Amino acid sequence: AAEEKETAEESTPFDAPAIEMPAPAPAVLGFVDARRSQSLNGKWNFIVDPMGVGQPGGFFGGWATDRVPVDEWQVLEYNYAGSRKISVPGDFNTQFEDLLFYRDGVWYQRWFDVEPKPGKRYHLWFGGSNYTTSVYLNGTPMAKQVGGYVPYSIDVTDALKSGGNDLVISVNNRLEKHSVPTPRTDWWPYGGLIRDVMLIETPSAHLVNAKVELADLSGRVEGVVATQGLRAGDTVTVSIAELDFSTEVTVGSDGQGQWTAMLKPELWSPENPKLYDVEFATADEQLSDRIGFRLIEARGTEIFLNGKRIRFKGISTHEEPIGRDGAAYSKADFEALFGEAKALGANFVRAAHYPYARHAAQVADELGLMLWEEVPIYWNIAWENPETLEIAKDQITRLVTRDWNRASVVIWSVANETPYSEPRMAFLEALINEVRSLDDTRLVSAALLGDVSRELKDAALYLAAYGAASDEVSKHERDIFKAMLDKAGDHAPAVGSGFELVIDDPLGELLDVVSYNEYFGWYYARFIAPQLGVSEKTVRKLMFKFMEHVVLSAAFDKPMHISEFGAGAKSGKRGEGPWTEEYQAEVYRAQSRMIMNSPQIQGMTPWILKDFRAMLRTLPGIQDYRNRKGLIDENGQRKQAFYVLRDFYEGSWANVE
Ligand code: GCB
Incomplete structure (x- = not known):
């Protein structure tokens, strides 16, 4: 229902009925670059839908599948194969001149081949798509993600066909008052499939994600593993060959397990960005990542x-x-x-x-x-x-x-x-x-x-003090500054004294x-x-002198x-x-x-x-x-x-x- 609200301003007799779309998998799939996958990057078919009529089930037929008319007598008012091609990854705003300022619905479609293997799970993975994305596989609504910029995956194992698969994705980059961000930002929220798209294959029992971190400066390292399909008591082996380290982590009934070890790794820093190959293995898979260890702390300021x-x-x-x-x-x-x-x-x-x-x-x-x-x-x-x-x-x-x-x-x-x-x-x-x-x-x-408004008021008086003492401003402006200082009386700041600005x-x-x-x-x-x-020119010139005496601080015993x-x-x-x-x-x-x-x-x-x-x-x-x-x-x-x-x-x- 939310989808419809976002794509059609007001309802018409021709609207598509609301479709319930599940959410993507709640957990982020880690280590995607190390997994068995098929890239779905490349050229896709692309239709611009400024009227929001592609929703399946409506008067206009819905565009959730790649249909072609059976003969010249059948009327279908869309066609993917004949539409223009778009590169994925890549936003649509900058791939076509007419879409630079476009903020509304579009449809992506492509075919891909796969021979699903028994005992495996298949996940459609998106590095990020902007802003509201609905995914259809072989005509079945799979999931809807709201919010751009973050990765998500959808387990599509049950909807996959052996051979050719028809993948259709609607993306809408329109923003609303309640979205994150809102419609007005000082950047352009590029729309579409802006990042990699992959079909990832995992064993049915698999590692979902894992965290590895340096706990303290003694060199203690801690980790967490999250799995799916493993049974309580199953193990994940975590190893770092370069440190001669390997440990078996036993997962609980929630599929999670924790470990800690004294590893004393060489630490990562800007001068020495040291990374280690860390491996995670279950009975059915082996994944790895390049991971660095370092400790970041704030103490006092x-x-x-x-x-x-x-x-x-x-x-x-x-x-x-x-x-x-x-x-x-x-x-x-x-x-x-x-x-x-x-x-x-x-x-x-x-x-x-x-x-x-x-x-x-x-x-x-x-x-x-x-x-x-x-x-x-x-x-x-x-x-x-x-x-x-x-x-x-x-x-x-x-x-x-x-x-x-x-x-x-x-x-x-x-x-x-x-x-x-x-x-x-x-x-x-x-x-x-x-x-x-x-x-x-x-x-x-x-x-x-x-x-800001309080700061600018204080700063204005301070600038007046500089102006009153400057011979680079006109007499008229100097008089304005002097009058202002007279009015401020005891509050008039002395030239050269520190202007303290406290963030509270x-x-x-x-x-x-x-x-x-x-x-x-x-x-x-x-x-x-x-x-x-006074003129902006005068203020800009005085500002450079004034800035030498500004002291910024925060009202908290914390770094700024x-x-x-x-x-x-x-x-x-x-x-x-x-x-x-x-x-x-x-x-x-x-x-x-x-x-x-x-x-x-x-x-x-x-x-x-x-x-x-x-x-x-x-x-x-x-x-x-x-x-x-x-x-x-x-x-x-x-x-x-x-x-x-x-x-x-x-x-x-x-x-x-
Ligand atoms: C800001 C914003 C930033 C703007 C910048 C500007 O304070 O955080 O997004 O682009 O100012 O140029 O005004």
């Missing part, structure tokens, strides 16, 4: 990796490759993207604002980049809608259980820029509890917004790292200028991270003022000074590595539907600020203390 104090020298990203429009989906895509982060001198990447393809964390593991992973709880969500909370929990559960063996992942972020309210606190607390119950070995954070969002209490997005040098000037009644700052620049645009490379570089210089003044800050991930698709960025000639805050443009051309940040990471910010 500091962060420690493997017991050593560190700083996150980071950069934010979106899931977009360099030099190609659309969603990134391959190892090569992430090697190129994260390779630029390495070239920047970064040891950390914030994978904003939603779960990326599984390759992202694999590549980060190999390159030695610490990773921040996030779910799309962005701006305002329907905090009080229980369905919304379910979707959010599904996102974070699937993300965590997919990547909990990736040493690179050190932070789970549950939200970005969510304004304070009681329902928001309850929602995020539920989510944080969910994360901690699944994985208590990583840090939990959220990018906070702060109390109560959510900070629930987090391990208090992260803050701030836009000094970019948005803030635009809001302060009209408040003061600047999860965003940035400024827009059109690649190659030179000169003075906003949108030039020089201006963006100046913002980065001023931000570096500000961060050096703020001892609680242990990490930063400026916004953002690469220019990215954002349909709310329309300015012609400059933005053209891209956010231009990248340090490189969409083709990989580096801007001046890239080098400013690299110098900072290799210089003043290089070492702790």
